[in-house]
Amino acid sequence: MDFRTKEERVADFLREGIISGMFPRGSRLKQAEIAERLQLSITPVREALKLLEAEGYVTGDSHRGASVVPFDxxxxxxxxxxxxxxxxxxxxxxxxxxxxxxxxxxxxxxxxxxxxxxxxxxxxxxxxxxxxxxxxxxxxxxxxxxxxxxxxxxxxxxxxxxxxxxxxxxxxxxxxxxxxxxxxxxxxxxxxxxxxxxxxxxxxxxxxx
Structure with missing residues (x-):
C-alpha cells in the first residue's frame, strides 16, 4: 500500500521524470499539464514543485513558472x-x-x-x-x-x-x-x-x- 501523500507522489514522479530526461534540463514544468497527466488538481502539483525547488530539482519564477535546473x-x-x-x-x-x-x-x-x-x-x-x-x-x-x-x-x-x-x-x-x-x-x-x-x-x- 502506498502511504505517500499526493504531494509526495507528484514529487517522486517529477524526480524520476527529471532524472530520466523525460523533463529535460532547462525545460518548463507546466502545472496544468502535470495535473492533467496525473489526474490530480493543481494544488498537489504546486506543493510538489515547492518541495522540488527546495531540493534543487527546479527553480521557480513568478512569471514563467518552474523550470528544471541545468546541470552544474x-x-x-x-x-x-x-x-x-x-x-x-x-x-x-x-x-x-x-x-x-x-x-x-x-x-x-x-x-x-x-x-x-x-x-x-x-x-x-x-x-x-x-x-x-x-x-x-x-x-x-x-x-x-x-x-x-x-x-x-x-x-x-x-x-x-x-x-x-x-x-x-x-x-x-x-x-x-x-x-x-x-x-x-x-x-x-x-x-x-x-x-x-x-x-x-x-x-x-x-x-x-
Missing part, C-alpha cells in the same frame, strides 16, 4: 564525494534489513532496467534506474539520509552518464553485483559494489567527449 558541472566532484559517503551508509543499512520480498522486487526492477536498455529505450531505463535505487534505499529506513541523497541526485548528471554508449550493459552488471552481495548478506561487499557503481558511472562521464 563545477559541482560534480563534490556531489560525487557526498554520494559515496551517504549512499555507502544507506546500502550498509539496507544489507542489514533487506528481506526476501525486497530482493524479489529489486531483482524485477534490475531486470526491467536491463530490458529497457536492450530495446534502446534509454529514457525508460533511466526512470527504472531511479526506482531501483530509490527502492534499494527505502529498505534502509533512513529517511533523512535518503532525503539528502535525493538532493544530491538533483545535481548529478544521470541523463548524460546513461547516454554514453555501453553504459547500460555495465550498469546492469553492477546492479547484479549489488544484489548478489545483498543476497549473500555481505554488507561490506554491498558497499564496495555500490561505490564501484557510482564511481564507474562518473568515470564514464569524465572520459566521454
Amino acid at each position: 558541472e563545477a559541482a560534480s566532484e563534490e556531489v560525487l564525494e557526498l554520494r559515496l559517503l551517504l549512499e555507502s551508509r544507506l546500502i550498509r543499512r539496507t544489507a542489514e534489513k533487506v528481506t526476501a520480498q525486497d530482493l524479489t522486487e529489486l531483482r524485477a526492477l534490475a531486470n526491467e532496467f536491463e530490458a529497457a536498455f536492450k530495446r534502446g529505450d534509454r529514457p525508460a531505463a533511466r526512470g527504472v534506474n531511479y526506482r531501483f535505487h530509490r527502492r534499494l534505499y527505502d529498505v534502509a529506513q533512513m529517511p533523512q539520509t535518503l532525503h539528502f541523497v535525493q538532493i544530491l541526485w538533483a545535481r548529478y548528471p544521470f541523463d548524460l552518464i546513461n547516454a554514453v554508449q555501453g553504459r547500460g550493459d555495465e550498469a546492469a552488471k553492477e546492479h547484479d553485483e549489488i544484489l548478489n552481495a545483498l543476497l549473500d548478506g555481505d554488507a561490506s561487499a554491498a558497499v564496495l559494489a555500490m561505490r564501484k557503481h557510482i564511481e564507474s558511472g562518473f568515470g564514464v562521464l569524465k572520459k566521454s567527449p
Whole structure:
C-alpha cells in the first residue's frame, strides 16, 4: 500500500521524470499539464514543485513558472564525494534489513532496467534506474539520509552518464553485483559494489567527449 501523500507522489514522479530526461534540463514544468497527466488538481502539483525547488530539482519564477535546473558541472566532484559517503551508509543499512520480498522486487526492477536498455529505450531505463535505487534505499529506513541523497541526485548528471554508449550493459552488471552481495548478506561487499557503481558511472562521464 502506498502511504505517500499526493504531494509526495507528484514529487517522486517529477524526480524520476527529471532524472530520466523525460523533463529535460532547462525545460518548463507546466502545472496544468502535470495535473492533467496525473489526474490530480493543481494544488498537489504546486506543493510538489515547492518541495522540488527546495531540493534543487527546479527553480521557480513568478512569471514563467518552474523550470528544471541545468546541470552544474563545477559541482560534480563534490556531489560525487557526498554520494559515496551517504549512499555507502544507506546500502550498509539496507544489507542489514533487506528481506526476501525486497530482493524479489529489486531483482524485477534490475531486470526491467536491463530490458529497457536492450530495446534502446534509454529514457525508460533511466526512470527504472531511479526506482531501483530509490527502492534499494527505502529498505534502509533512513529517511533523512535518503532525503539528502535525493538532493544530491538533483545535481548529478544521470541523463548524460546513461547516454554514453555501453553504459547500460555495465550498469546492469553492477546492479547484479549489488544484489548478489545483498543476497549473500555481505554488507561490506554491498558497499564496495555500490561505490564501484557510482564511481564507474562518473568515470564514464569524465572520459566521454
